[in-house]
Amino acid sequence: MFSQRRRSSSKLGPSLVAWFCLVWPLAAFGHGWHNATLTTSSLADWLSDVKTAVPDVLKRLDQTEMRAVGNLDELKRRVKSSAGEREKEQGGSGRPGRAGVIDAELSPQQRALLSRKANDCLEALAFMTPDNIFPEEFPKFPMEKMDQYRQTATKLLAIMGKQGTEAVANELRSLLMGMGRANNSGLQIHPDYFRQLLDLLRAGGEAGDLTLDSEKLLREAAAGVKPPPFDQLAEDVLEALDDIDTSHANLARVAEVLASTDDPRRKQRLLTRLREHLPDASLSEVLGLLDTKPERSLRQLALVDIQRRLGKASVLELMQVEASVGDPALERSARLELAGRSPRYADVKNDLDEIVKFAQSDRADLAKAAQRQIANAYQRAPMGACLTWLGKVQEPLRTLTWTQIDGRIARADRRRLSLYRDVAVERLQDAQAPAAEKQAALELLERLDPALAVGPLVEILPQLPRELWPPAGDVLRRLTHQDFGPRAGDGAAELSAELKKWRTWIEEHAPKDAQ
Numbered sequence: 116m117f118s119q120r121r122r123s124s125s126k127l128g129p130s131l132v133a134w135f136c137l138v139w140p141l142a143a144f145g146h147g148w149h150n151a152t153l154t155t156s157s158l159a160d161w162l163s164d165v166k167t168a169v170p171d172v173l174k175r176l177d178q179t180e181m182r183a184v185g186n187l188d189e190l191k192r193r194v195k196s197s198a199g200e201r202e203k204e205q206g207g208s209g210r211p212g213r214a215g216v217i218d219a220e221l222s223p224q225q226r227a228l229l230s231r232k233a234n235d236c237l238e239a240l241a242f243m244t245p246d247n248i249f250p251e252e253f254p255k256f257p258m259e260k261m262d263q264y265r266q267t268a269t270k271l272l273a274i275m276g277k278q279g280t281e282a283v284a285n286e287l288r289s290l291l292m293g294m295g296r297a298n299n300s301g302l303q304i305h306p307d308y309f310r311q312l313l314d315l316l317r318a319g320g321e322a323g324d325l326t327l328d329s330e331k332l333l334r335e336a337a338a339g340v341k342p343p344p345f346d347q348l349a350e351d352v353l354e355a356l357d358d359i360d361t362s363h364a365n366l367a368r369v370a371e372v373l374a375s376t377d378d379p380r381r382k383q384r385l386l387t388r389l390r391e392h393l394p395d396a397s398l399s400e401v402l403g404l405l406d407t408k409p410e411r412s413l414r415q416l417a418l419v420d421i422q423r424r425l426g427k428a429s430v431l432e433l434m435q436v437e438a439s440v441g442d443p444a445l446e447r448s449a450r451l452e453l454a455g456r457s458p459r460y461a462d463v464k465n466d467l468d469e470i471v472k473f474a475q476s477d478r479a480d481l482a483k484a485a486q487r488q489i490a491n492a493y494q495r496a497p498m499g500a501c502l503t504w505l506g507k508v509q510e511p512l513r514t515l516t517w518t519q520i521d522g523r524i525a526r527a528d529r530r531r532l533s534l535y536r537d538v539a540v541e542r543l544q545d546a547q548a549p550a551a552e553k554q555a556a557l558e559l560l561e562r563l564d565p566a567l568a569v570g571p572l573v574e575i576l577p578q579l580p581r582e583l584w585p586p587a588g589d590v591l592r593r594l595t596h597q598d599f600g601p602r603a604g605d606g607a608a609e610l611s612a613e614l615k616k617w618r619t620w621i622e623e624h625a626p627k628d629a630q
Contacts, residue, residue, distance in 0.1 A: 233275055233282035236268035240311055241296045243268075246303035265305070272315050277326075280319025283312055284329045291336040291349055309348050313355050320359030330356055354384055361388045366396050367403035374407070389413060393420050398432045402439055418442055425452045430488050431466035434473045438481055453484050460496035463488065467504070474512065486515060493519040498538040502559065506552030517558075524562055535559060536567050544578055553583060557590050565594040573617040576601065576610065584610065591617070595624075 243265050250258065272279040289295035290309075297304040319325055334356060337349040361369050366389060373385040393401065393416060401417050401424075409417070421436060425448055428436065433456070436449040463470065473485035493501055493516050505516055524532065539556040542548050548556075560568040569591060576587060584601035592598050597620055600613040 230278045230282065233272055233279050236272050236279075237282060237286050238296070239268040240265055240272075241304055241308050242302050244303055244305050269311055269315065273318055276322075277319075277324045280315070280322075280324035281326070281329060283315045283319065284325060284333055287312055287316065287348075287352055288333050288336040291333075291341065291345060291352065293345075309344070309351070313351055316352070317355050317358060320355070325359065330359070350380070353381065357381060357384045357388065361385070361392070366393070366400045367407050370404050370407040370409050370413070374409075386413065390416060393417065398424050398428055399435070402435055405440060418445055421445060422448060425449060428452070429466065430456055430458055430463055431469050434470065434481065434485060437484075438473065438476070438478070450480065450484070453488075456488070457491055458488075460492045460500065463492050464496070464500065467492065471508065471512065486512075490515055490519050494523065498535050498559070499542065502538070502542050502552050502555045505555035505558075506549050520559070521562065529564075529567075532563055532567055536563055536571060539563075539568075540571050540575060543572075543575055543583075550580070550582070553579075554586065557583070557586055561590045561593060569594055569617075570621050573614065573621065576614060588613075595620070 243261055245258070245261070248258070248261075272283060275282075286295060290297055296302075297308065316325070320330075333352060337352045337356075340346070341349045360372065369385055369389055373382060373389070376382055376385070389404075390413070393404075396404075398421065401420055404417050405414065408414075418440065421440065422445055425433065425436070428449075430453065433449045433453040437446045437453065440446060440449075467489065470485050470488055473481055474489060476482045476485070489512060493504065496504070498520075501516065501520055505513060508516070524535065527535070539559040542556040543553050545553075557572075560572055572587060572591060576584065579587060584605060585603045588599075588601040599616040599620065601610050605613070
């Protein structure tokens with residue numbers, strides 16, 4: 116995945132400052148920044164009222180990210196990391212959600228309060244400048260903390276989660292439609308206001324807090340001709356939204372968006388993002404990009420990128436390249452690279468189900484290469500893994516696997532053969548093992564020295580499911596040339612009598628090391 120970040124930094128003020136910005140009442144100034152609904156001129160009195168009404172809000176503020184996070188860059192890193200760990204969607208956003216922000220812990224009433232105070236924080240970011248605050252009208256206002264208040268307001272909006280991000284998106288939409296604070300207030304707007312809104316939009320969008328509906332409305336508001344400086348703001352908003360989209364989408368999805376848009380500027384932005392992040396994408400993403408049939412220059416970039424990755428590609432990835440890129444030269448390179456590979460079982464075990472699909476390909480060269488890799492894997496795989504594999508595959512892969520096992524048995528010393536026997540016996544005794552795996556375990560015992568296999572198989576007969584008694588009896592007959600059962604239709608009484616016969620025969624005929 117990829118993201119485009121715009122950096123800003125600040126230091127967190129004391130808890131009182133954090134509270135101040137959360138509950139900041141718009142200062143009542145006759146000529147400057149004012150709010151007619153202000154009911155108190157004392158910040159301390161107003162905070163006291165809020166503490167009484169919602170004490171746990173302030174307590175949570177004092178104990179969460181407000182204490183731990185030093186700047187917006189660190190906050191963005193944390194929320195992006197949290198989003199990456201959760202792939203489920205929340206609230207119709209269509210992007211990963213996150214936990215740990217303030218709005219994830221509040222009651223509906225507190226959420227409503229938080230939403231109102233998000234608006235107050237936006238007011239602080241927009242209007243908290245010396246040009247708008249007159250000491251003679253609000254003499255108690257601490258002018259020296261003005262920057263500190265604005266920095267804390269930024270952090271609060273960021274950790275408000277969805278409500279903070281939606282408030283920022285709504286403010287940007289209002290600005291672009293000529294109805295925002297900077298359009299008609301008659302006050303001086305802080306010179307960093309637009310930049311801070313864009314930073315907050317990116318951080319919230321990358322964290323999954325911007326809904327698809329809000330994104331759509333914001334794109335619509337940014338469309339069309341705007342007067343300065345809102346023309347540049349519209350361009351910056353669209354760029355930020357494209358960055359957010361590409362931070363959550365894979366290459367193929369971005370290529371599809373690229374193909375579907377008619378906006379030349381957006382096309383160029385998306386194409387630039389794809390080119391920038393192609394080297395960081397997984398090989399499967401690059402192959403997915405080719406599946407979208409991108410425009411020629413992007414396709415060529417993807418092919419060159421795949422070529423440089425072949426030396427480090429997995430066996431499965433090499434097969435995928437050979438099967439799907441549609442470029443003869445690159446397919447030959449992948450085929451040659453694959454021919455030189457002989458990985459351990461551990462290196463391919465997680466890919467074997469997909470490799471099986473290639474082993475059944477209509478392309479003879481690809482099927483043969485896949486079968487060779489399967490054979491190579493089971494020349495080295497733990498015998499228990501071989502039994503699991505044999506329990507789920509069909510011909511010709513069963514025969515191919517047994518060929519490798521037979522070769523291992525032929526090369527094994529007696530100690531290793533005893534280990535193979537023990538693996539088979541344990542699988543037969545495993546009540547959770549599928550019947551097909553137990554059948555493979557019987558076949559393995561049949562391939563071993565009778566002196567190693569017969570005694571243990573006889574002793575575990577009572578533990579086997581009744582449907583395996585006849586196959587086990589057949590294995591014993593082929594190993595010993597004795598037909599003592601068990602047979603189809605036998606019950607417990609018959610099995611008891613058969614066990615006595617087998618034990619007597621083993622005592623009389625088996626070598627000493629088999630007893």
